[in-house]
Amino acid sequence: MRRLGAQRAPRWIGKYPGNVDMIGLMLQEAKTGYVGDHLTKATNDIGSAFGINILGDFQMFTTNPEIVKIILATNFPGYEKGRRFKFNMRSVLGDGIFNSDGDIWKFHRSMARPFFSRERISDFELFGRHADAAISKLAARLSEGEAVDFQDLVSRFTLDSATEFLFGSCVHSLSNGLPYAHISPRYNSNAPSADTDAFATAFNNALLTIITRGRIGLLWPLGEIFKDKTADDMKVIRAFIKPIVQQAIAQKKENAKLESSSNTEHASGKDEVAEGETMLSHLVKSTEDEKILMDETLNMLIAGRDTTAALLTFIIYCLSRHPAVLQRLRQEILMHLGATRSPTPTDIREMRYLRAVINETLRLFPSVPFDVRRTIKATTWPSDVPGEKPYYVPAGISVSYSAFIMQRSEKYWGPDALEFDPDRFLDERVSKYITPNPYIFLPFNAGPRICIGQQFAYNEISFFLIRLLQSFDQIELATDAQPLDSRPPAEWKQKTGRAAIEQFVPQTHLTMYAKGGLWVRMKTASAIEDV
């Protein structure tokens, strides 16, 4: 500390020895609290960076954009995902891109990069087919007078789009029947679930288990001495992905046979991406190791599916609470495209209000609300008090940061930070808050590990929203259809922050989602209104 000219960072001090109360608070929050409750309170009480020692395991936490910039960009080589994260996540994420560092991470990243080129992520024909399938399912169910779980619907849409993008063949989760609300006479709690639904449930459970490990900290292996709690779910997940991977390997062998019998050369080298190739068929050229192939594709599915489905869900939630924003967004869509034309990438680039609505939702409800790295060497972070010595950050500790808390902070966003107002991404607040301090808005992270699918996600979400709002002009939360255990608890009304006004329960594993889904009713637009 002295060598680095630093001082001890402020600490969170609990009531019990070893600060075990923090573990209790985190587990409690995950069950009945509002996302980030305890860390928001600690940030307000202590400051934008502090340390906490839980049972001898010292960690640091920050919501200071200047420090987050250091972690993600300016001192990127000084931080890694690290052994602890990998140990907690390994039984689910294996050795994929999310769970690797150094040369292995670089290999994953360079392998994936060509698939996110401008041409590939602008494959609107792919989005078009799946979006239209989802919207007609939605319309059919609404026309029966039933409520629809929007989160379930868009999770199917993003699963089908992601599997087609990654594997070249989609899993057709949209062709399974949508669930009925518990209040519907057609509701059947024992209805057998299709394979893709079982996959989605297992996926969710496995992610919950690994994030609970992170919350419990060093002690989690004690609870899993006799059984890896992700084992059963991973069996379902592997059974689902394995045949897809095996088919890709078989296809590669078949192609090689055809090529050798016709004496033709490979269409492309190992490192080049051939026309029409999917990520999986490209990976198969480098390895036939089933585990590596499954890890890689599963990581991509986790990255691409839940994040995007959650964001679409939160956008619909925000639009249902802000009908004037919904109407203005519809006007922009109808003005550019009328009620039927599909958008092109240029249309989407020009629709500034649409982008502002997406960004404002990402600000209040970032799909990845918390993230963590590990320090490689001892380092420092700037103190909250200008001119003071920096805080000492020891080597080999976990450092967490939160886009969720930072993006809701009045300190960085002004007095209306908790309000949903897309205009803040268009009016003078851009030059007042965002331009001088761009790290206050980090839904996709920053630096060398910035989300590789960011543009893919913007395109997919824009496309879906445009098609949806061409058909529907009113959105209401179906609070009666929301499962009882997923309604905001009455005591939230007494809380500060957005908890007091929230009409759904945001929860997190690796990503944030709506507990129990988001049940809605929508009204079909009455006439074809080309503006």
Ligand code: HEM
């Ligand atoms: C709303 C949608 C999305 C959000 C908010 C989002 C957010 C993020 C964030 C915050 C990270 C950084 C995680 C970390 O380093 O710890 C990340 C990484 C990543 N994202 Fe996204 N993502 C979205 C959609 C997608 C899509 C659609 C794909 C692919 C189809 C994708 C692929 C990835 C990959 C591969 C990484 C790992 C990058 C690396 O470690 O080098 N994401 N994403």
